[in-house]
Amino acid sequence: MAQLVYGKVDGYIIERLAKIVGDANVLTEPHHRFMRASSAAPFPLHKWHVHAPDVVVLPGSTEEVSEILKLANERKIPVVPRGAGTGLADGAVPLRGGIVVDIKRMNKILEIDEENMCVTVQTGINNNTLDIELKRYGYWWPFDIASYPCSVIGGNLGTNAWQLGAAFGHIRDLVRSMVHVLPTGKVIKVGEGGGRKISKSSVGYQLKYLFIGHQGTLGITTEATLEMFPRPEVEFPAFFGYRSFMDAWRNALKIAKSGLRTLATHIIFDEEKIEALRRDDEAYIPLPDHIKSVIATAFYGTEAEVKGAAEKIFEIAAKDGGIYLGEELSEGDWASRHDRYHITYHGRHLDGQVGTYSWHCEDAAVNYSALPYVVKKWHELAKEWKQKYDIFDDMGGFYYNNNSFKQWGDYLSEIDIFIDEYHLTEELWQKWLELKRRIAEVVLEVGGSISAAHGGTRPGDVELVVTKELDPGVYEIMKMIKRNLDPNNIMNPGKYLLDSAYEEG
Amino acid sequence: MTTAYTYKPWLVEKWKDDWVPEEVAIDCYATFACRHKFCREVCPVYQETGNESHISYGFHVALLSVSRGYEKLHNLGNTFTYCLQCGACQLRCPNTLFTGDFYRITNEHNVLVTKTRNELLRLGFKFKGSDDMLKAINQIVKDTEEARLSLTEWAKDLDLPRYGETILFTDYFMATQMTNILRLIAKILKVAGIKFGIIENPKPTLPYELDYLGEKGIQYIKENIEALKKAGAKTVIVPDPHVYVSLTKEYPRLTGSEVPFDVVFVTDYIWNLIKEGKLVPKKPVNKKVTYHDPCMLNKVSGIWESPRNILKSIPGIEFIDEDHVTQWYYCCGNGASEARTFKILHEDLSYRIGLKRLNRALDTGAKTLAVACPHCNEQFNEVKLKSKTEIEILDIFEILAESLEIR
Numbered sequence: 001m002a003q004l005v006y007g008k009v010d011g012y013i014i015e016r017l018a019k020i021v022g023d024a025n026v027l028t029e030p031h032h033r034f035m036r037a038s039s040a041a042p043f044p045l046h047k048w049h050v051h052a053p054d055v056v057v058l059p060g061s062t063e064e065v066s067e068i069l070k071l072a073n074e075r076k077i078p079v080v081p082r083g084a085g086t087g088l089a090d091g092a093v094p095l096r097g098g099i100v101v102d103i104k105r106m107n108k109i110l111e112i113d114e115e116n117m118c119v120t121v122q123t124g125i126n127n128n129t130l131d132i133e134l135k136r137y138g139y140w141w142p143f144d145i146a147s148y149p150c151s152v153i154g155g156n157l158g159t160n161a162w163q164l165g166a167a168f169g170h171i172r173d174l175v176r177s178m179v180h181v182l183p184t185g186k187v188i189k190v191g192e193g194g195g196r197k198i199s200k201s202s203v204g205y206q207l208k209y210l211f212i213g214h215q216g217t218l219g220i221t222t223e224a225t226l227e228m229f230p231r232p233e234v235e236f237p238a239f240f241g242y243r244s245f246m247d248a249w250r251n252a253l254k255i256a257k258s259g260l261r262t263l264a265t266h267i268i269f270d271e272e273k274i275e276a277l278r279r280d281d282e283a284y285i286p287l288p289d290h291i292k293s294v295i296a297t298a299f300y301g302t303e304a305e306v307k308g309a310a311e312k313i314f315e316i317a318a319k320d321g322g323i324y325l326g327e328e329l330s331e332g333d334w335a336s337r338h339d340r341y342h343i344t345y346h347g348r349h350l351d352g353q354v355g356t357y358s359w360h361c362e363d364a365a366v367n368y369s370a371l372p373y374v375v376k377k378w379h380e381l382a383k384e385w386k387q388k389y390d391i392f393d394d395m396g397g398f399y400y401n402n403n404s405f406k407q408w409g410d411y412l413s414e415i416d417i418f419i420d421e422y423h424l425t426e427e428l429w430q431k432w433l434e435l436k437r438r439i440a441e442v443v444l445e446v447g448g449s450i451s452a453a454h455g456g457t458r459p460g461d462v463e464l465v466v467t468k469e470l471d472p473g474v475y476e477i478m479k480m481i482k483r484n485l486d487p488n489n490i491m492n493p494g495k496y497l498l499d500s501a502y503e504e505g
Numbered sequence: 506m507t508t509a510y511t512y513k514p515w516l517v518e519k520w521k522d523d524w525v526p527e528e529v530a531i532d533c534y535a536t537f538a539c540r541h542k543f544c545r546e547v548c549p550v551y552q553e554t555g556n557e558s559h560i561s562y563g564f565h566v567a568l569l570s571v572s573r574g575y576e577k578l579h580n581l582g583n584t585f586t587y588c589l590q591c592g593a594c595q596l597r598c599p600n601t602l603f604t605g606d607f608y609r610i611t612n613e614h615n616v617l618v619t620k621t622r623n624e625l626l627r628l629g630f631k632f633k634g635s636d637d638m639l640k641a642i643n644q645i646v647k648d649t650e651e652a653r654l655s656l657t658e659w660a661k662d663l664d665l666p667r668y669g670e671t672i673l674f675t676d677y678f679m680a681t682q683m684t685n686i687l688r689l690i691a692k693i694l695k696v697a698g699i700k701f702g703i704i705e706n707p708k709p710t711l712p713y714e715l716d717y718l719g720e721k722g723i724q725y726i727k728e729n730i731e732a733l734k735k736a737g738a739k740t741v742i743v744p745d746p747h748v749y750v751s752l753t754k755e756y757p758r759l760t761g762s763e764v765p766f767d768v769v770f771v772t773d774y775i776w777n778l779i780k781e782g783k784l785v786p787k788k789p790v791n792k793k794v795t796y797h798d799p800c801m802l803n804k805v806s807g808i809w810e811s812p813r814n815i816l817k818s819i820p821g822i823e824f825i826d827e828d829h830v831t832q833w834y835y836c837c838g839n840g841a842s843e844a845r846t847f848k849i850l851h852e853d854l855s856y857r858i859g860l861k862r863l864n865r866a867l868d869t870g871a872k873t874l875a876v877a878c879p880h881c882n883e884q885f886n887e888v889k890l891k892s893k894t895e896i897e898i899l900d901i902f903e904i905l906a907e908s909l910e911i912r
Contacts, residue, residue: 025556030576031567031584032558040540048573058555084542085557105555124555126546132831136868150542343599344538345608354608356531358538422534 004489004502006096007075009054017057017099020067025058025105032056036100039087040147040342041458042360042419044429051093053080053100060105061122062179062187062222069220069490070185072099076488079183081216083155084126086147088361089455091159091215095494101220103154109133110223116197118176120225123154140231142168142300144264148338157221160213162363162402162412162453164337165264165300168229169404172212179223180211183486196225210481215457216492218485232300237334238313240322241291245270248293249371251320255297256368256401256408258316260309262301266401268371268411269294272379273396276416280346280354280395285329295322298334347393347418350386356422357393360436364443365402365452366413375399377442378415385435391420391428392435402452412452415439436460444468457495466497513613516758520624522578523571530572535600535610536565544594544614549836549858550587559587561594561614568621582625582632586850589840589858590615590713592804593833615805615841616758619713626717634850641844642717645709649677652706659684660703663691669702672738674752675745676710678843683879689906690744690771696911697775697783701742704732710751712801713841715759726756730764744771746801746808746878747843753806770802772877772901776811779818786908789821792897794904795871796824797862797885798832799878801841812877812901819908825869835862837876839884848884859888863896873897875904 007013018026027033030052037043037051044050059065072079078098085092094100106122109130113119114137121130128149131141144164145151151161156171157178163170176199177191190208193201211218242248248268255266269277271292277284287294297313299306314324324330347357366374375397382394395416403409419432437460440450449469450456456465466475479501482489489502518526544561545551551560558567567584570576595601598612625632626639648654654677665673673694679687694701708725715722733741741764743749752768778784796816802808809829816824838859840847848855863885866874874896876882885898906912 027556027558029580029584031563031570031581034570034575035558035563035566038537038540045573048570049575052575060555084545086540086542102557104557107555129546132834147541150545339541339543339599339602342539342541343603344535345604345610356534356538421538422531 004493004499005076006098007077009077009097009099013071013075013077014055016071017055017068020071021057021059021064025060027056027058033100036082036085036102037094039085039090039092041088041090041454042358042421042432043093044424045421046424046426046429051095052097053094054097056100056102058102058105062181065101065181065220065222066185066187068099068101069181069183072490073184073488076490078493079490080492081154081158081220083124083152083158084147084150086151087155087159087454088363089159089215089451089457089461090459091455091457091492091495092155103220103222104152106222107152112137112139112228113197117228118197118225119228120223121153123157123221123224124152126150126152127156134228135231138231140229141226142229143171143174146338153224153226154221157212157224158214158216159455164400165298166401166404167264167407172209173404174227175208175212176225176227178208178211178221178225180219180221182219183488183491191225213455215455215495217482217495217498219491233302234300234306236299236306236310237296237330238299238310239294239296239325239330239333240317241287241325242293242295242320242322243290245293245375246372247320248295248322251317251322252295253368253408254316254319255295255313258312258407260299260312262299262305262309263313263407264298264300266407267296268399269296270375270397270399272394273398273416276394276396280348285332287325291323294325296334346395347420350390355391355420357418358421360417360419361454362413362415362417362439363451363453364413364440365410365449366443366446367410367448368408370446370448371399371411371413374413374442374446374448378439381435381438381442382415382417385431389428389431391423392432393418410448433460437464440464462497513609513616516616516620519627520578522628522630523574525568525572525578530569532610533565533569533572536562536598536612537569539599541599543597543599544612547593547597547833549591549593549834549838550589550854552834552861553854553857554587556587558584561598561612564588564614564617564621578625578628579630581621582630582635585618585621585625586632586634588614588618589800589836589838589847590618590842591800591836591840593800593836596804596833615713619716623716637849638846639717641846641849642711642714645677645711645844646718646721649709654681656680656707657703657705659687660691663688663695665691666702667705668736669700670737670739671699671701672733672736672741673701673703674707674733674741674743674748676707676748676843678747679745679879680707683882686879686882686900686902687744689900689902689911692911693775693784693902693906693909694742696909697778699778702736704736706732709843710748710755711843712747712750712755714844714846715751715755723759726760730756733766738766740767740769742769742771742774745880746770746799746806747841747880750801750805750841770806770808770811772811772815773808775905776814779815784909786819786905788908788910790819790904790908791821792873792904793823793825793871794873794875795827795866795869796875797835797837797866797881798829799876799881800836802877803829804833812875815901815905816875819904821908822904825871827865827869835865837862837881837884838888839880843880855884856888856891859884860892860894863888863892863894867894867896873899875899875901877901
């Protein structure tokens with residue numbers, strides 16, 4: 001393999017960066033660099049330094065990003081783009097130091113177009129903040145990602161992010177066009193054909209999707225023109241309790257096929273999840289003991305539509321013994337859906353004591369028919385690891401409908417495993433990666449995909465992604481694209497094991 | 506009233522350039538582990554700088570990096586200047602919301618900032634603006650010690666005793682710089698038939714900044730509590746949100762015990778009088794008004810209803826409300842300091858934050874911004890003057906007094 005030799009971040013580079021973005025926006029002290037070394041997935045805190053970048057820059061415009069990439073490309077310095085650092089596939093975690101380009105200073109709304117119903121933003125803007133601004137004009141940004149109050153559009157695009165209300169589409173369905181800076185610093189406008197605000201065009205290759213979900217390996221998206229929605233008249237969450245996971249699973253298919261257009265999502269809580277909530281969730285509202293599994297549904301639309309749909313969903317739920325869990329639980333739980341996705345001191349050791357646990361959120365795409373098998377296998381694995389090493393804990397699973405605009409097909413399948421990150425050692429970290437691989441193997445066994453939402457770049461996943469999940473011909477094309485767009489392998493090097501694209505012969 | 510506060514070991518233990526206690530490290534880890542960073546968008550400083558180092562997550566992780574040997578404390582000084590101590594982050598923190606009290610990991614960002622700055626100064630590590638910051642605080646001490654400020658002059662014609670079960674208490678700031686508001690409050694209380702006194706020589710209360718004064722800070726607390734006890738205080742009415750935070754949060758933190766009397770914020774007290782019919786606002790005040798939630802009231806003390814209720818009780822007012830949760834994102838730009846230290850550390854930033862808030866108020870269609878805090882009042886008037894923004898800044902009690910026809 002050709003040895004890749006990277007340039008050093010020295011005084012000269014710092015000076016040039018400062019000329020591009022201004023002194024205040026070049027950060028070199030260790031604490032600035034270390035706080036931008038991790039994302040939200042379990043992090044090997046015992047070897048934090050391995051992932052710290054050499055310098056952090058905060059650009060304010062497309063032009064500045066372009067200049068940074070030109071400099072990095074000229075000097076062969078690794079560049080890792082960073083949105084909010086809330087991703088769960090390590091996309092923003094540097095593997096070889098270099099420059100972290102933190103895009104959050106680029107947080108302006110550039111245009112609100114009320115006639116063509118789209119909004120153009122710089123990609124450092126946060127989802128919730130965008131919605132707060134649109135609300136002033138009566139509009140809605142429906143991208144209901146778990147990290148809604150913290151993640152930013154750029155990171156959502158870079159990871160091909162997923163949302164709870166799949167009925168409104170995922171981020172790939174909500175973006176019309178983008179301004180994107182290629183690894184060489186060249187700026188392109190990519191969308192549907194040549195139209196910035198066009199929603200569908202048959203002109204040219206469909207390259208828009210190439211620049212969604214590349215985990216920062218193909219450049220940095222700096223502006224995006226996004227769909228904007230009228231605010232729905234009503235929001236109606238309804239939660240139902242079942243006597244077993246299998247009852248809930250059977251009922252989910254009936255819900256999926258109901259044809260209710262205002263149904264935004266349905267989510268199955270498995271039996272281990274209900275146990276974990278009973279045990280360790282402060283916001284949890286107690287359920288009767290015979291409730292072992294839950295389906296959450298949520299509706300958005302006009303009052304007349306949702307009223308009709310609500311009557312229907314009660315009928316459907318009852319077919320498999322689903323009991324409505326009441327307004328307080330439904331509305332309360334739905335309202336706090338963004339706040340509870342990770343809290344330390346929830347995981348417990350074998351002796352029952354809480355510990356300094358961090359959170360792993362699996363997000364495989366699994367077909368409906370395979371769910372019972374996967375759920376069983378996953379919990380067996382999680383329990384085995386807990387017993388063996390006593391630093392992992394099984395916090396149960398959620399299964400969300402995955403398909404855009406329709407409720408059927410497959411599910412984003414999430415098993416939550418807690419890891420005592422503060423006390424990690426290299427040996428335990430390796431055990432964790434082994435568990436991660438075993439979990440992913442179950443998914444591949446049933447013809448699923450390792451990640452519906454976060455990306456296939458996590459250690460433990462990535463080796464399987466490139467050797468087992470992706471067709472060899474497809475991975476070959478990925479390498480060709482990478483090599484051609486990023487001749488010096490500066491953009492997020494190491495991710496998707498794409499160094500192999502630069503091997504000689 | 507009992508105020509919940511947690512007592513964390515870092516408040517007493519001394520740190521080193523390359524060491525913080527394990528309890529601090531684990532506490533910082535709880536924020537690092539979260540990685541939600543809900544403390545980010547809500548932070549008025551971050552909204553302007555776009556720099557994540559300036560949020561609660563950033564501060565905690567910076568200290569965690571010290572505990573792991575990757576960073577030295579002396580490098581953190583400048584970063585730790587970027588905080589208004591407005592309290593938005595600690596309120597929005599999932600640790601506070603869900604497990605805070607139970608596992609004693611409530612996010613106490615404001616105290617952490619004070620503690621870190623204080624340790625830096627103790628170890629001799631100056632940071633940008635630290636000399637001027639200390640100078641401003643010490644000037645207040647000097648003025649107090651030399652009795653340069655007459656703290657009861659404002660009340661000289663109001664015939665207020667220096668004793669009573671009910672005491673109207675404030676420190677030097679309102680008593681010297683917002684005397685018009687203080688006088689209106691006293692007159693409103695008198696109209697309602699409340700018997701109350703004041704104390705002769707209140708000491709500065711300086712929320713989150715008494716630490717910098719060491720023993721002197723503790724002495725001021727003791728002197729204030731003694732003076733209030735001696736005056737016979739059972740209920741203390743506080744018209745300055747910053748003083749209120751000191752009495753209800755900072756005094757217990759620094760002394761280990763609650764103050765021995767009830768502390769009531771003035772808007773709560775006066776709204777009760779209106780409810781009981783002891784005050785009846787009659788004269789219409791024809792204004793389009795929106796209200797600014799002071800950080801020390803809304804974010805730190807959870808008081809947001811009574812100021813709105815008072816405004817709504819005044820005839821003629823068209824009240825355009827921005828809810829108090831939306832206002833977690835806002836700040837006047839002064840921050841928690843009574844000594845205006847954020848303005849000393851970051852003058853331009855403070856101005857931008859204040860201007861943004863004034864523009865938000867105008868966006869609602871209001872012509873008047875009602876305030877309930879003398880520090881917000883001062884800051885907004887400065888920003889208004891500098892930016893030539895056309896908006897009227899009025900204290901709630903100026904509006905109420907007009908309706909009650911009190912001058």
